[in-house]
Amino acid sequence: MRPRATDTTIQFHTSRFRFWYGLLLIIFAVFLIRLFYIQIIQHDYYRSSALAGQLKEYEIPAERGVIVAHDGNQLVPIVLNEEVFTVFADPKYITDPRDASDRLEQIIGGDRSKYEELMEADSRYSVLAKKVDKKTAKRIDDLDIKGLGTRASSQRTYPQGALGAQLLGFVDDEGKGKYGVEQFLDEQLRGKPGEIKAITDAQGVPLVANNDNVLLSPEQGKRVTLTIDISMQRRLEDALKTHLEEVRSPSGSVIVMDPKTGAVKASANFPTYNPGEFSKVEDASVFNNSAVSEPMEVGSVMKTLTVAAGLNEGVIGPGTTYYDPSFFKIGDATVRNVEEDGGAATRSVPDILRYSLNTGATWVLMQLGGGELNEQGRKKWHDYMVNHYQFGKPTGIEQGYEADGFIPSPTEGFGLDIQYANTTFGQGTSITPIQMISAFASTINGGTYYRPHLVDSDDKESQIIRENVVSPEVSTALRDMHENSVAQNYRTLKREGYRVGGKTGTAEVPRPEGGYYDDRYNGTFVGYVGGDAPEYVIMVRVNVPKVGGYAGTTAAAPMFAKTIDMLIGNYAVNRISN
Numbered sequence: 001m002r003p004r005a006t007d008t009t010i011q012f013h014t015s016r017f018r019f020w021y022g023l024l025l026i027i028f029a030v031f032l033i034r035l036f037y038i039q040i041i042q043h044d045y046y047r048s049s050a051l052a053g054q055l056k057e058y059e060i061p062a063e064r065g066v067i068v069a070h071d072g073n074q075l076v077p078i079v080l081n082e083e084v085f086t087v088f089a090d091p092k093y094i095t096d097p098r099d100a101s102d103r104l105e106q107i108i109g110g111d112r113s114k115y116e117e118l119m120e121a122d123s124r125y126s127v128l129a130k131k132v133d134k135k136t137a138k139r140i141d142d143l144d145i146k147g148l149g150t151r152a153s154s155q156r157t158y159p160q161g162a163l164g165a166q167l168l169g170f171v172d173d174e175g176k177g178k179y180g181v182e183q184f185l186d187e188q189l190r191g192k193p194g195e196i197k198a199i200t201d202a203q204g205v206p207l208v209a210n211n212d213n214v215l216l217s218p219e220q221g222k223r224v225t226l227t228i229d230i231s232m233q234r235r236l237e238d239a240l241k242t243h244l245e246e247v248r249s250p251s252g253s254v255i256v257m258d259p260k261t262g263a264v265k266a267s268a269n270f271p272t273y274n275p276g277e278f279s280k281v282e283d284a285s286v287f288n289n290s291a292v293s294e295p296m297e298v299g300s301v302m303k304t305l306t307v308a309a310g311l312n313e314g315v316i317g318p319g320t321t322y323y324d325p326s327f328f329k330i331g332d333a334t335v336r337n338v339e340e341d342g343g344a345a346t347r348s349v350p351d352i353l354r355y356s357l358n359t360g361a362t363w364v365l366m367q368l369g370g371g372e373l374n375e376q377g378r379k380k381w382h383d384y385m386v387n388h389y390q391f392g393k394p395t396g397i398e399q400g401y402e403a404d405g406f407i408p409s410p411t412e413g414f415g416l417d418i419q420y421a422n423t424t425f426g427q428g429t430s431i432t433p434i435q436m437i438s439a440f441a442s443t444i445n446g447g448t449y450y451r452p453h454l455v456d457s458d459d460k461e462s463q464i465i466r467e468n469v470v471s472p473e474v475s476t477a478l479r480d481m482h483e484n485s486v487a488q489n490y491r492t493l494k495r496e497g498y499r500v501g502g503k504t505g506t507a508e509v510p511r512p513e514g515g516y517y518d519d520r521y522n523g524t525f526v527g528y529v530g531g532d533a534p535e536y537v538i539m540v541r542v543n544v545p546k547v548g549g550y551a552g553t554t555a556a557a558p559m560f561a562k563t564i565d566m567l568i569g570n571y572a573v574n575r576i577s578n
Contacts, residue, residue, distance in 0.1 A: 061153050062191030064171065065221030067181065069164075071230040078230065079168060079182075081154035085137035087129040089119045093147030100145050107139050108132065119147075130173065131155060156182075162274040164233050166289035167226075167267055167454060169400060170275040178278075179287045181454060183400030185224060194218035225456040227263040232256065232571060237268040239562050244270055247555040248546035253291040254563060255433055259441035259528065259537040262450025262463050264397070267291055292397055295405040295430035296541070299505030299552060301440070301526045302426035306361045307352055308443045308478055309384040312470040315367035318477045321348045324359050330373065330418040335362050338550075353503060354485045361424035373417040378410035381420060388469045389439035390449060391431055397452045406430040426505055433524075437539035440526045442469040444479050444501070444534050479534070482527065490553075493561050495529070497575040500564060502527015502538075504552030509544060520544050523551030529564040531574030538563050 067079035087108070094100055097119035105112040108129055118126040132140070137150040156171045169180025177186035195216040236254055244252050256266040273286050281287065288294065310316040324347040328335045337358050352360030362373075369377025385391045385407050392407035407429055408419055422428035434452050442449040449466040457463060470478070482501025486493050493500055505524035508516035523542040528534035538560055545555035567573050 060194035060216075060218045061175070062193050062218035063154050063220045064156065064175075065189040065191065065223050067168065067189075067224045067226060069226040069228050069230050069233075075225060076230055078158070078160050078164065078226065080157050080159060082157045083134060083152055084130070084155045085132040085134065085150040085152055086127060087132055087137070087140055087148075087150055089115075089126045089128055090124055090147045090149075091119050091121055091126060092124060094119045094145070095147075100143075100148055103143055103145070104128065104140065104148070107143075108136060156276070158274070158276045160230065160234075161276075162272055163230065163237065164228065164267075165272045165275050166269045166287070166291075167228065167399070168275055169287070170278045172278075177400075179400045180289060181224065181226070181398050184398040185455070189221040189224065191221035192219040226454050227258075227265060227456055228267070228454065229265050229571075232266040232566075233268065235566050235570065236266045236563065237270070237272070239566060240268045240559065241270050243559045243562060244542065244545075247542060247558075249542045249544060249555060251290065252540070252542040252559070253433055254541075254559060255291055255437050255539045256563065256567070257437055257441060257452065257537050257539075259445040259534050260450075261460060262438065262441070262452045263456075264452055264454050265536070267454075288401060289399050291433040291539075291541070292395075292399045292402045293432070295403050295432050295435075296522060296524075297427050297429060297507040297510065298431050298436050299426040299507030299522070299524050300356045300358075301436065301503050301505035301524050301552075302424065302429075302431075303353060303356065303361045304478065304482070304503045304526070305384070305389055305439060305443065306364050306381070306424040307349060307481070308470050308474060309381060309388070310364040310367055311349075311474045311477060312384075313368060313380065316349050316364060318349055318481070321346055322363055323347075324351075324357060324363065326359060328359055328362050328421070330362075330421055331415060333415070333418040335359055335418075335421050350481045350484060353481050354489055356504070358425045362421045365421060365424050373421065375411060375416075378416060378420045381424065382407065382410040385423070385429075388449075388466065389435075389442070390465060391429070391435055391439065395434055395438055395452050397434055398454045402434075403430075403432055405432055405435055426507055433539045433541050436524075436526060437537055439469075440539070441528075441534075441537045442466070444475055444482070444528060444537070446472045446475050486527070490557060493527075493557065493564070495564065495568060498529055498531065498564075498568065498573060499534070499576060500527065500529050501534075502560060504550070504557055506550040506552040521551040523554070523556035525552060525556035525560040527560055527564075529567060529573060531576050535573055536564075536567050536571075 064081055066077055068075045069078045097116045100119060101112045101115040104115050110129065115128055118128055140150055167180050169178055169182035171182055172178050177183045177189060182189065236256065240252060240254050251270060253269045255264060257264050269290055271286055273281050324345060326337050326341060326344045335358050341355055341357060347357065347360060351357065365377050365381055366372055368380040392405055394402040394404055410416065410420065419428050438449065438452045447468050447470045448464060449469050451463045451465050453463060479501055482503065483499055486500050486502060502525055507522045507524065509520040509522060510516055523545055525540040528537045530536065540556045540559045542551060542555040542559060545551050547554045
């Protein structure tokens with residue numbers, strides 16, 4: 001007979017049961033709360049952590065915008081893209097770097113040991129080679145080596161070769177636009193890259209169908225249409241190269257612009273290069289478009305703008321005469337004319353341009369000051385240079401590395417009177433060819449300064465920087481002076497049935513340490529050709545030619561002549577109507 005349990009024993013067992021039961025409930029509750037915390041509250045955090053080892057981000061490069069230019073009545077590609085491939089490795093998945101390097105070297109050549117080093121690097125993405133063609137990329141993919149792959153991208157190609165190289169610039173190995181249009185419009189041309197986040201398996205292979213993939217489509221870069229005419233550009237480049245060889249000049253540039261819009265129709269520089277082979281260039285200075293990036297003392301072509309300012313201010317007129325002493329003593333310095341000026345004599349305003357009188361330009365500055373060299377005259381001339389002609393600041397043309405140039409202050413410094421006298425005939429300032437041609441165009445087109453531009457725009461009004469640079473009457477008077485000067489002084493430039501006007505310039509080359517070389521000169525010419533109105537304005541710069549006479553006359557003017565003949569012969573320049 002089993003002993004009967006006492007009440008005390010029963011109570012003990014009941015309490016113990018309740019204790020363990022309660023403990024289990026507490027433990028279960030903790031697990032539930034923890035599970036709720038992990039699955040609900042911390043869901044995103046733990047999900048991201050779980051994916052971290054398998055989630056890879058890939059950037060999808062955007063295709064760069066193409067660049068086209070005019071060729072007569074049609075548009076022709078001047079910069080395109082071609083597909084190339086980057087060979088890369090993910091060292092985490094390469095089990096035999098030595099074997100993989102050997103097999104890769106057999107296909108693309110190069111340094112096997114370097115490939116092996118990159119395949120063993122502490123990285124998830126090692127670039128082994130760039131700009132591999134499609135056929136070679138397929139051979140690499142066919143190796144089927146885990147962790148070794150190829151990735152498509154686009155590379156700039158230039159179907160016109162070296163044509164317009166400095167205007168265009170190039171795209172470097174990092175995909176950034178350098179120099180020219182490529183740099184100035186880099187953001188617009190490059191577009192926006194896309195992005196894909198791909199879940200991979202244990203071998204690193206993307207699971208394309210996984211719902212966690214996120215795809216952002218790339219936006220292609222914008223197409224750009226240039227104002228230049230390809231055939232004109234080619235003819236101009238060929239003519240410049242030949243001419244510089246003839247006058248034994250190391251470098252030079254020519255710009256052809258539409259004075260009614262500011263559109264650059266052609267712009268040639270020499271020496272030049274092939275933008276498709278930029279990595280082979282040893283002297284990086286050749287990348288610069290010297291017409292916009294290399295300011296210079298423009299010489300006597302500045303006299304056209306000095307006379308324009310005097311006429312526009314009403315302090316001189318087209319028929320005004322004055323006594324020219326052939327030199328002016330200003331402080332310790334002397335302003336003189338060239339020996340061929342004929343000496344002291346009574347001169348007219350047109351004579352200042354016809355005989356290229358330094359004293360005449362200085363005399364105009366005096367008239368701006370009420371008859372003498374003073375602060376009033378300096379301030380007025382400074383206002384014209386900076387605010388009317390836009391010197392001393394970039395024009396905004398679509399080119400990388402455009403230079404500001406330099407215009408001296410009219411009130412600060414020493415020797416201001418002689419300094420400002422020098423500026424009236426193109427010394428003591430620095431101005432780029434694009435600045436000079438734009439200012440000159442504004443004085444002969446009726447008085448409107450158009451922003452020089454290389455990119456087509458249907459909105460002509462948006463290109464206007466300033467109106468009333470000079471009055472229409474002054475513009476007409478200036479054209480008459482320029483054309484008479486050509487007819488009397490530069491008869492080799494006269495073309496029957498066409499209006500041709502312009503001015504030469506010969507500028508001393510400054511020494512880096514100060515002063516000027518006594519045997520080095522740059523030649524310049526700025527002028528126009530057209531029928532009843534100017535249709536093309538041209539700026540020529542020839543650096544340190546080795547020819548006799550004045551560089552502007554013997555080196556720059558002949559290049560101007562070749563340019564207007566090219567335009568008349570090939571681009572339907574209108575004839576004078578009466």
